[in-house]
């Protein structure tokens with residue numbers, strides 16, 4: 001291996017360890033979008049928000065007002081599990097977008113239509129707005145982009161997030 005980089009390669013094993021289920025994916029998106037405490041839009045208190053069981057939302061500890069971390073992201077209203085999304089993002093990052101919808105369908109078991117849509121969404125998120133960044137030897141493997149404009153977040157290396165758990 002001559003292409004040593006400052007960041008460790010983010011492997012599929014890392015992905016599975018870090019995101020074993022949808023809740024862990026959602027947690028991740030949540031922390032990327034919101035700080036630990038948020039000024040609640042409803043009761044105006046600086047509140048902690050807790051995960052609502054069986055929903056992709058978090059509720060204000062004081063008034064119960066719910067926020068959705070997936071709003072304004074490519075995951076919004078998608079019935080596809082977040083773990084599948086993350087896996088496809090991983091695949092696309094690994095191949096620098098060179099994976100087809102057909103391959104995604106085979107890898108994940110989603111329908112072709114769904115695979116095609118994911119492919120399109122992720123491609124635009126990963127590549128279109130970030131051409132400069134992606135031209136060089138960008139460590140895409142170690143990043144996952146969770147949101148699209150206006151809340152684009154190029155996530156720092158996964159290792160950092162791990163230490164926050």
Ligand SMILES: [Zn+2]
Pocket residue numbers: 040041042043044045047060061062063064065
């Ligand atoms: Zn509140």
